[in-house]
Amino acid sequence: MTVATEIKDPSPEKLLAPVLSAFWDEDRSWTLDVYQRHEGYEGLRKALAMTPDDLIAYVKDSGLRGRGGAGFPTGMKWQFIPQGDGKPHYLVVNADESEPGTCKDIPLLFANPHSLIEGIVIACYAIRSSHAFIYLRGEVVPVLRRLHSAVREAYAAGYLGKNILGSGLDLELTVHAGAGAYICGEETALLDSLEGRRGQPRLRPPFPAVAGLYACPTVVNNVESIASVPAILKNGKEWFRSMGSEKSPGFTLYSLSGHVASPGQYEAPLGITLRQLLDMSGGMRPGHRLKFWTPGGSSTPMFTDEHLDVPLDYEGVGAAGSMLGTKALQCFDETTCVVRAVTRWTEFYAHESCGKCTPCREGTYWLVQLLRDIEAGKGAMSDLDKLNDIADNINGKSFCALGDGAASPIFSSLKYFREEYEEHITGRGCPFDPARSTAWADHRTEVNA
Amino acid sequence: MTTTPEGVSLGMPQLPAPDYPDDVRARLEQDAREIVARYPDSRSALLPLLHLVQSEEGHVTRTGMQFCADVLGLTTAEVTAVATFYTMYRRGPSGDYQVGVCTNTLCAVMGGDAIFEALQDHLGVGNGGTTDDGKVTLEHIECNAACDFAPVVMVNWEFFDNQTVRSAKQLVDDLRAGVPVEPTRGAPLCTFKETARILAGFPDEREGAVEASGSAGPASLIGLRLAKGEAARVVHPRDGGPHDEAHDGAQGGAAPRDTAPHDPSPSEHLSSHDAPQDTSASDPAHPAGPTAEEGE
Numbered sequence: 001m002t003v004a005t006e007i008k009d010p011s012p013e014k015l016l017a018p019v020l021s022a023f024w025d026e027d028r029s030w031t032l033d034v035y036q037r038h039e040g041y042e043g044l045r046k047a048l049a050m051t052p053d054d055l056i057a058y059v060k061d062s063g064l065r066g067r068g069g070a071g072f073p074t075g076m077k078w079q080f081i082p083q084g085d086g087k088p089h090y091l092v093v094n095a096d097e098s099e100p101g102t103c104k105d106i107p108l109l110f111a112n113p114h115s116l117i118e119g120i121v122i123a124c125y126a127i128r129s130s131h132a133f134i135y136l137r138g139e140v141v142p143v144l145r146r147l148h149s150a151v152r153e154a155y156a157a158g159y160l161g162k163n164i165l166g167s168g169l170d171l172e173l174t175v176h177a178g179a180g181a182y183i184c185g186e187e188t189a190l191l192d193s194l195e196g197r198r199g200q201p202r203l204r205p206p207f208p209a210v211a212g213l214y215a216c217p218t219v220v221n222n223v224e225s226i227a228s229v230p231a232i233l234k235n236g237k238e239w240f241r242s243m244g245s246e247k248s249p250g251f252t253l254y255s256l257s258g259h260v261a262s263p264g265q266y267e268a269p270l271g272i273t274l275r276q277l278l279d280m281s282g283g284m285r286p287g288h289r290l291k292f293w294t295p296g297g298s299s300t301p302m303f304t305d306e307h308l309d310v311p312l313d314y315e316g317v318g319a320a321g322s323m324l325g326t327k328a329l330q331c332f333d334e335t336t337c338v339v340r341a342v343t344r345w346t347e348f349y350a351h352e353s354c355g356k357c358t359p360c361r362e363g364t365y366w367l368v369q370l371l372r373d374i375e376a377g378k379g380a381m382s383d384l385d386k387l388n389d390i391a392d393n394i395n396g397k398s399f400c401a402l403g404d405g406a407a408s409p410i411f412s413s414l415k416y417f418r419e420e421y422e423e424h425i426t427g428r429g430c431p432f433d434p435a436r437s438t439a440w441a442d443h444r445t446e447v448n449a
Numbered sequence: 450m451t452t453t454p455e456g457v458s459l460g461m462p463q464l465p466a467p468d469y470p471d472d473v474r475a476r477l478e479q480d481a482r483e484i485v486a487r488y489p490d491s492r493s494a495l496l497p498l499l500h501l502v503q504s505e506e507g508h509v510t511r512t513g514m515q516f517c518a519d520v521l522g523l524t525t526a527e528v529t530a531v532a533t534f535y536t537m538y539r540r541g542p543s544g545d546y547q548v549g550v551c552t553n554t555l556c557a558v559m560g561g562d563a564i565f566e567a568l569q570d571h572l573g574v575g576n577g578g579t580t581d582d583g584k585v586t587l588e589h590i591e592c593n594a595a596c597d598f599a600p601v602v603m604v605n606w607e608f609f610d611n612q613t614v615r616s617a618k619q620l621v622d623d624l625r626a627g628v629p630v631e632p633t634r635g636a637p638l639c640t641f642k643e644t645a646r647i648l649a650g651f652p653d654e655r656e657g658a659v660e661a662s663g664s665a666g667p668a669s670l671i672g673l674r675l676a677k678g679e680a681a682r683v684v685h686p687r688d689g690g691p692h693d694e695a696h697d698g699a700q701g702g703a704a705p706r707d708t709a710p711h712d713p714s715p716s717e718h719l720s721s722h723d724a725p726q727d728t729s730a731s732d733p734a735h736p737a738g739p740t741a742e743e744g745e
Contacts, residue, residue, distance in 0.1 A: 012675035021673050029664035088489070097594045100553045106594040107669040110634065131489060138500075138537050138648050139549075139593055141606040142635035142662070148652040149659045174487045177648045179496050179535035182591065196495030196521070198534040214490050254672075257596035258555055264597045264671030280675055298554065330555050330596060344554040348591055354534075438560035439600060440613055 043230030068222030296325015299405025607635030
């Protein structure tokens, strides 16, 4: 089928590609039984038949890129681990999903935790690690329960522990619950936290591949990245590359949220557009239109309705001036005040700044002061340039990306909605009614029909 | 030489924290050994140990921090530095049920702000406050990775999805009255202390706790159902979740659709619930990518 005919057929059956989510609708989908019925742990068997170096090359050739936001090639991360160095190697899975808008790893782990565990065993075989960790954010106890249960099942079935499937591979897997800190989603802060310290980012180099957990070579991968590996092994790298684009191959989870008719998880080949996703799912809520949205969480510069046809892959979103990030498509309609939205995000960054770097710690604080004044109608026109200036002094000037993330909503909202900021200043207040934005705002009038 | 009456601060260091009673300490030491054994380096056990001491007293006390320091060979300053960094560790006594209303941007806009404000009025407490009966501690929380279920309320870190002002008020009333409540995703509620023990890495052994609330929430399944051609059977969380004041009947994903609140998309024929569902193109076991369909 050619690309042209594909475009003529915008049915969800053609546009979506459930892989990780393929059997979430089955009873007890989180159990080993159901996972094995869907060829679970077949990818592991194929992986164990390869040499670790061949396995790394295979994952590299598949083109899988990190699903945690940065899009770094997963196989390359594995390849960076020095071999024969006599030190223990570690795999740490980043399950600290906390980026505002991001909600893919949590449902994935809730419904299909074994895909992650199988991916972990494969990755540890590749990088010669005998101890892996899942760093799960603490605030999701239902997911923690299922991880505890799945790990226990995997040990009992011989997929974890000593001499896995007779391969000679030994692997311990520890599930570690965090304690509430957005910053621990940053990989070096996560490592400090896992070492029992305050979660503060480290200066790089050395990178974790050289000196990570306990100063040993460490791979830190996102949940979805690792969970995607078994399917690549099972179905082949050509199958994986048949989806998405040359530089952004494969399938991924898109999370639609906000003022849309059908918020939820949509697993599709990379490169689908927001317009396609909205067309198939009922669009925005009735009677409203899209105003602004994030392609990958609050740290990625926002888009507007001009960007509905941007292909949602790493290159497409980058070329349009933002980042694919975590594919957290938070959609806001015309009832939403952009100043309110940005103020709230900025309050979040100020709260979550770990305080290590001055530009981020002080900058986010002052951004909040200015934004609160503007939102309350007490701002001055000169504040808008000041916002830009402070954001510019944070962006790229801190150890980690939290600062860059804090600057993104400021820059992008001023770029697309400067007039709305000005309205708050000249009109001495917010022209929006927050009651109109709520999920139930339109139901009151319809309900007696 | 410190003959000053107690309570008068002369800038003297605090006295050492009182120890746990012997039996409590012995029990916690056994748990602690199990936790420390999970890690190549003992200090990694600090976060779970803090969850453990929180499960003992409901918050992280000086006694608890002293215990962690003793177990790991750290100073109390080192332990305090960590305990005060993370928001899940409580610094003072609070209620059996921690009710957290997400007020990060998306949930706030979708109604989280209204819910949080209403609960403060309803309970007569501010952010971080506990009701007089010691049942409910109200907090606003940050994004909890459930934006497709907005607005979200967490109780002891179980998900209560698609909340409204009315459903949230009912929720806290039930919690205070001792009426059992069940999360939309998660297990029947246990107390905050019991939750902290799970966080310390001790699995929830209650019968049915892992199974509770099924495989996935309705929003998690929407893409899958569309891909399988089951679009018309998709119950939108907005329509199926607990509704606002006027929608009392609606309960969970099984609720019938009411007053079709949006125009169906082309893919969503209202009569197709009895149409053939799976086609080869939508077989979930063979998810065909756009360029992998030469055979058609």
